[in-house]
Ligand SMILES: Nc1ncnc2c1ncn2[C@@H]1O[C@H](COP(=O)(O)OP(=O)(O)OP(=O)(O)O)[C@@H](O)[C@H]1O
């Protein structure tokens with residue numbers, strides 16, 4: 001018990017870093033996902049290709065390679081220098097963005113064509129149709145899958161410890177080696193992640209219930 | 215005044231030519247009922263009138279504006295051309311009132327209060343004021359279609375297009391929807407109605423247009439077209455449906 005009590009302040013500090021990175025990255029990721037999905041569906045072949053290439057590149061490579069590429073690879077070019085937290089946020093955002101874009105695209109395509117026809121026949125333009133008619137319906141349908149991806153991204157942030165970010169996992173590792181109580185510390189670490197993810201799912205199902213599809 | 219002028223309209227889907235060469239003129243306040251066998255191109259014809267389908271050849275003029283001209287602001291033209299679909303296509307995430315007010319709120323200059331008042335008037339007209347705050351999922355088919363008509367009317371269109379508005383309805387609901395359309399006809403709305411309701415076409419139509427194989431085979435006042443069809447294909451079709 002003492003081990004946990006002593007380690008807790010450090011773990012909480014790590015949790016703060018994890019949540020900070022997660023929240024910023026997931027919001028950025030969602031924006032990226034929306035833009036890429038719209039590019040993917042835009043009536044211009046080149047835009048479709050660019051979007052598809054981006055998604056394929058992210059899906060076809062491991063997260064850790066993306067992280068190293070962005071942190072070590074881009075920094076090594078010498079045009080700018082990114083600190084590890086920024087690199088971590090960017091990687092999680094881009095990675096989540098690619099997966100989000102596929103979810104959003106599928107969501108948009110799942111809406112009946114008649115909705116667009118009704119909206120356009122009233123005189124709404126393509127943007128207004130997307131904004132007021134298609135996306136609100138699509139998001140309701142996508143929420144469970146979006147939550148799922150957000151949980152995966154949260155877990156992905158634990159990999160950021162390898163570039164020295166003092167996130168929850170990193171703090172746990174330090175505590176484990178200092179206290180020689182690896183079993184207790186890593187069990188605690190697991191429980192903390194579990195609780196955070198549980199709360200996240202609760203939040204998602206609350207939102208879902210609030211916006212039931214009629 | 216001529217509301218719709220169709221000149222040598224052609225429409226292909228890929229290699230398949232669905233509309234081959236159609237020309238007609240529809241005047242203000244005219245009610246034109248379009249009949250014909252399944253797959254003959256009735257819906258496609260109607261959907262070319264507001265360019266919901268890209269037109270492959272010929273011209274369609276709405277109040278004198280050639281909508282096949284790519285420079286035309288089609289969204290502006292569509293505000294004057296209401297459309298009602300077989301499957302209603304109400305917005306399920308919006309209440310009945312919001313379904314009706316959404317487009318005018320975004321596109322019209324009048325203030326919110328006036329638009330809402332107008333929406334309630336339209337709901338009175340289709341007999342559904344008490345459903346203003348219901349959602350489409352809570353309505354019967356006939357109620358949905360009447361809301362869809364009110365939604366189209368909220369833009370103050372000069373022309374209304376109907377694509378088999380009663381075909382997806384239970385028989386006991388058909389009358390309510392047809393009554394609303396009759397009322398519109400009496401008030402002088404210009405209407406093009408694709409329908410299988412021959413009785414309605416005969417009673418309300420100023421003209422009936424028979425389409426087959428991508429052509430307007432013949433068009434005439436209902437009494438003549440139903441009573442004295444000129445073409446073999448019209449006769450064959452009518453003998454099946456009457
Ligand atoms: N988007 C499309 N792509 C390819 N072919 C199409 C498309 N829409 C319609 N068609 C074809 O065009 C022809 C005419 O279709 P249309 O829907 O206009 O017929 P219709 O007269 O309205 O028939 P119905 O009475 O069954 O509604 C049909 O052969 C149909 O298969």
Ligand SMILES: [Mg+2]
Pocket residue numbers: 256257258377378
């Ligand atoms: Mg049809």
